[in-house]
Each structure stands twice: as C-alpha cells, then as structure tokens.
Amino acid sequence: MMAILPTLAIFAYVRLYPIVDTLRLSFYKWDILSKRKPFIGLENFRELMGDHLFQSALINTTIIAFGVLIITIPAALVIAALIFYRTRSRLSGFYETAVFIPHVVSLVPAAMAWKWIFDARLGPLNAALSFFGVEPQAWLFDPVLSVICIIVLCSWQALGYAVLIYLVGFKNLPVSLYEAARLDGASGPQSFWHLSVPMLKPITLYVSVVTLISGFNVYAQAFILASDAQGAPGRQVRVLVLDMLENSFRNYRVGYAASEAVVLLAIVLLLTLVQFGLLREKGKA
Amino acid sequence: MTISSDHNAAEHGEGRSLRRKKQIVDVSIDVFLFVVSILMLLPLVFLVANAFKTPAEMLAWPPTIIPRDPTLENFSAVLGETPLLRWIGNSLSFAVMSMIAIVATSAIAGYIFGKFRFRSMNVIFALFLATAVVPFEVYMIPLYFQVKALGLLNSTWGLLIGYLVMSFGIFLIRQNVIHAVPDELLEAARIDGAGEFWIFLHIVLPLLRGPLGALSVLAFFQAWTAFAWPMIIATTQSSYTIEVGLALFQTGFTVDLGRLSAASATVLIPSILLFVILRRNFVQGVASTGMKE
Numbered sequence: 001m002m003a004i005l006p007t008l009a010i011f012a013y014v015r016l017y018p019i020v021d022t023l024r025l026s027f028y029k030w031d032i033l034s035k036r037k038p039f040i041g042l043e044n045f046r047e048l049m050g051d052h053l054f055q056s057a058l059i060n061t062t063i064i065a066f067g068v069l070i071i072t073i074p075a076a077l078v079i080a081a082l083i084f085y086r087t088r089s090r091l092s093g094f095y096e097t098a099v100f101i102p103h104v105v106s107l108v109p110a111a112m113a114w115k116w117i118f119d120a121r122l123g124p125l126n127a128a129l130s131f132f133g134v135e136p137q138a139w140l141f142d143p144v145l146s147v148i149c150i151i152v153l154c155s156w157q158a159l160g161y162a163v164l165i166y167l168v169g170f171k172n173l174p175v176s177l178y179e180a181a182r183l184d185g186a187s188g189p190q191s192f193w194h195l196s197v198p199m200l201k202p203i204t205l206y207v208s209v210v211t212l213i214s215g216f217n218v219y220a221q222a223f224i225l226a227s228d229a230q231g232a233p234g235r236q237v238r239v240l241v242l243d244m245l246e247n248s249f250r251n252y253r254v255g256y257a258a259s260e261a262v263v264l265l266a267i268v269l270l271l272t273l274v275q276f277g278l279l280r281e282k283g284k285a
Numbered sequence: 286m287t288i289s290s291d292h293n294a295a296e297h298g299e300g301r302s303l304r305r306k307k308q309i310v311d312v313s314i315d316v317f318l319f320v321v322s323i324l325m326l327l328p329l330v331f332l333v334a335n336a337f338k339t340p341a342e343m344l345a346w347p348p349t350i351i352p353r354d355p356t357l358e359n360f361s362a363v364l365g366e367t368p369l370l371r372w373i374g375n376s377l378s379f380a381v382m383s384m385i386a387i388v389a390t391s392a393i394a395g396y397i398f399g400k401f402r403f404r405s406m407n408v409i410f411a412l413f414l415a416t417a418v419v420p421f422e423v424y425m426i427p428l429y430f431q432v433k434a435l436g437l438l439n440s441t442w443g444l445l446i447g448y449l450v451m452s453f454g455i456f457l458i459r460q461n462v463i464h465a466v467p468d469e470l471l472e473a474a475r476i477d478g479a480g481e482f483w484i485f486l487h488i489v490l491p492l493l494r495g496p497l498g499a500l501s502v503l504a505f506f507q508a509w510t511a512f513a514w515p516m517i518i519a520t521t522q523s524s525y526t527i528e529v530g531l532a533l534f535q536t537g538f539t540v541d542l543g544r545l546s547a548a549s550a551t552v553l554i555p556s557i558l559l560f561v562i563l564r565r566n567f568v569q570g571v572a573s574t575g576m577k578e
Contacts, residue, residue: 003393003397003481003482003485004393004394004397004398006390006393007390007393007394007450008394008409010390010449010450011390011394011413011450013431014428014431014446014447014449014450015416015424015450016412016416017427017431018424018425018427018428018431019416019419019423019424021424021427022423022424022426022427025426025427079318079321082314082317082318083318085314086311086314086315086318089311089315091315091318091319094322095318095319095321095322096568097561097564098321098322098323098325098326099321099322099325100568101325101326101329101557101560102325102328102329104506104510104556104560104567105329105510105553105556105557105560106509106510106527106528106552106553106556107510107512107528108512108527108528108531108532108535108549109332109531109548109549109550109552109553110328110329110332110553112332112531112535112545112546112549113328113329113331113332113546113549114328115535116331116332116335116542116546117328117331121346122343122344122346122348122542123348124331124347124348124350127346127347127348130347156325156328159325160325161571164568164571164572165571165572167572168572188310213420216420217420217422219422219512219513220512220513220528220532223512223532224532224535241422241513244422244426245426245513245516245517248426249517254426254430257426258426258427261422261423261424261426262423264420264422264423265419265420265423268418268419268420268423269418272418
C-alpha cells in the first residue's frame, strides 16, 4: 500500500508541479535575462491577442488539425470497413501492418522521405505531375502549399491509428444485426452507411478528438518540412508549439511562452469537454 | 414437373452469378486495399532506395525509384562523419530506461489503485487520469527548468525525467488488475503467510504478463520517437537522440540527400523490424487506448 508513495512522488514532481507551474508562469513577466519577475496578471494574454506571429501560428495549427481530421476520419472508416470485410483474406495482416507502420516509425526519418517527395527540383511528386502536364510546384516554399504538405504528412501518420481503433470497433459490432439487414435485402454499402456508421459514432468521436489534439500539438513535422537550409525553422509554417519554444528559448520570454501553453491547454480541454458532452447526450437519447 | 425444374435451374444460375459477383467484389476490394497499403509504404521505400543511390543519380531527373547502381558509399560516409551510432545509442538507452520506469511505476500504482479502492485512492487515481488530458508540450518548459536545476541537461537522466510515468499505463494495469487478479487468490496467499511484496512479485505480475508486454512496447516506441523534449534537453552533439541528431543534421549547410537517407534508413529499418516482430503486443496496447469506457 505504501509502495505507491514513490510513484506518487514522481508523478507530483514530473507532472503535477510543472502543470501548475505553467499556469503560474503565465501570469508573470518571467524572462530569463531579467532579475525581476513581476506578477502582471493577464498582460501576457492581452499581448498574445495582438501578436501576429502567435496569430499566424494559431491559424496554421488550427488548419492543420482540422485538415488532418477531414482526411483521416473518412479514409480510416472506409479502409477499416474494407479490411474488416476481408478479415478472412490471407492479406488482411499485411493490410493492417502496412497501414499502421507509418504511425510507429520514427518521425524524423519518415518526414525526411516526404521532404524528398515534395522536393521542387528532384522530387517524384513534381515528376509525376509533369507527366500529367501539370506545372511543377514549389511545394515546401509556398506558404499555402507547405501547410498542405504538413497535412498530408500528418494524415499519413494518423491514419494507421484511426484504422486500428475502428477495426476494434467493427469487431465489437453485433453480427446478428448485419444478418438481419442482409435478409432484408440490404447491400454491403447500405449496411455500412445505415448500420456501421451510426453505431460507430462514439468511436468516431473518440478518434476525432485524439486526432485533433495531436494535430494541435504538431511540431516535428513542421520543423522538418518547413525549415530551410540555413537552419531557420518554421519560416514558412509557424505552429503553436514552435512559436512557444521560440519565445521561451530564443527570446527568453518564459512567462509569455507559458501563456501560449495555457491557450493550447484551453483548446485541448475544450475539445475533450465537447467529446464528453456529445457522448453523454448520446447516452441519454 | 418441368416448370419446377426450370425454376430450380434459374435459381441455380442466379446463385452462381451472385457468387461470381461476390468474387468480383472481393477481388476488387483486395486490389484497392493492396494499392492503399503500397501507397502507405511507398515513402519509406523511396527513402531506403535513396540511401543506396550515388550522388549523381540523386540529382537525376526524372527521379528513379530503384537505384541503377546501388552503393554503400552513403552509409560508410554517414557513419564516418556523424556520431550516428552514438545518437542511436543515446536513443536506445533513453527508450529502454523509460520503458523500465513506466512499466515499474504502472505495475505498482495500477495494482494498488486496482486492489485498494478507498475513497482517497480513487480521488488520487482521478487526478492521475485528469492530467492525462494535458499534452506534454503544455508543461515541458517548466519541466525543462526543473531538469536544469537538477543539473541534468544533456544527459539521458534528464531525458528520462520527462518519461517516467504514463497515466495510460497506470489505467491499463488497474483495469487488468480489477478483471484478471482474483481477490481470493491474494487472500489465500496471505493466509499462507505470504508477504505483500512476495504476492505482488509471484502472483500479480505473472497474471499481468500480457498487458505489461503491450505497455512495454508502447513505452519503448513512445520514447524512441520523442522529439520536442529531447530537442530542448539535449543540446550538445554528443547527447542528441537519433531524432534530434537527424533533424539538425538535415538543416546543416552541406545537406546531402543520399547521406541523409542512409542515416534515416539506418534508423528506420531496425525499428520497422522490431515493430513487425512485436506487432501483436503493439496492436493490443494501442487498441486498448481506445477502450476508455
């Protein structure tokens, strides 16, 4: 019973304390360089509202998070349904593994592969496009296109996880319902649309929130794809975590960075509450 | 008589065409899934292929998929010029230590939360769960200063501070303790005079082998692929993890894509092999993250 104390102590030190400290710092003008670190109330947050770098980071991050969501969820649902339908096929293990591998491989090497694919001069994407007569694009140097590239990379990684969770969901659906539907003459796509999709709603909700939250924490993908050779990361695509780290470690404004972290936390909490709210509503209905 | 046999034949024909139709559907679904699978793997195939290309072929237009005359040049260059093996070593020791720490803390705390369900315990457990919502990125800056105060920057121990506990791990073990460790068994052992520690070691742990295995794989890969945290904690070349080393290596002035790919492939291939071997464990672990109800 007392054996839990070390774990509790570790937990308090590496988890609780820094979370509380983030909240505390966000109300202080806490700069590494200055000796005085006065309490300034909501001043950091007020400054954030007028900060163009922060705004563009927030907008980019939101676009990326929702972009990944819109691509990943429908694709994952369809792919999971098809893999489930072909469970008895000899290849189903291969499908599962292939779709899931991008989710587990180290992020940086994988991002490196995509960097080459998107490369304007040497990449196969432009080669393929020019084959179809499309003008080559400077994928990673255009502010809009590079956001799309990050969305593609993040979706590629997120897909496997979503498929896996959906597969678990499909395996838990009652078989009898599908048999009844088939006897009533429902086709495969029909029972997918009218049975599976509504019944998997709680799972869709869960996967959506997880995908969105990890989308809001995007950092490494932007760091690799949108950094140039001079080592000035994030010139094209600024995201929240990057802006936060830059404020903290390049501009030495830790309190200000903490207030950004609090905004990130608020977004995540909001998403989680929405998830629970919708789940409860569904439970009542 | 004739009418009914005609009818039978028609039904037969219909059944055959239905079966044929189902076969066509099955095959086309297989083709579709196969194409999707290949597309998902394609970027990684490209990367490995690039690792074997000569500098001249790397610059060729249109780009080739399979290297024309494969060379090991890139691998020997990258191993000779960068401390790649050192970075892999750093990542490996960080991941293994984190795995041990997470498995130990989760097993102990999960067991106690699962078996001693007093009010105060449940409150603490709720706190554990609640903080799981907070992304690591939110509180890593204060944690950085804690590590700095301990004087552990640029060390594996410093990295480890961020990856000692995992709320999900504690949750997973607690659920399994509740469902898979019968009270009667523990009572019987206590009556026989076994100590609590002995019970934990010899009765509880063996019963939790499955979930602990899944958790170790998850914890290992979590630390192995960590990026933001090592990025701020490890700032000297000798303390980089492989992820940080590669990321900064690619922003250098003399970026050579072939060497970069070779370095990436050196990291990717073992981790993909490891994943394929441990797939069952991993899938079980990840799948249970979705079962929060």
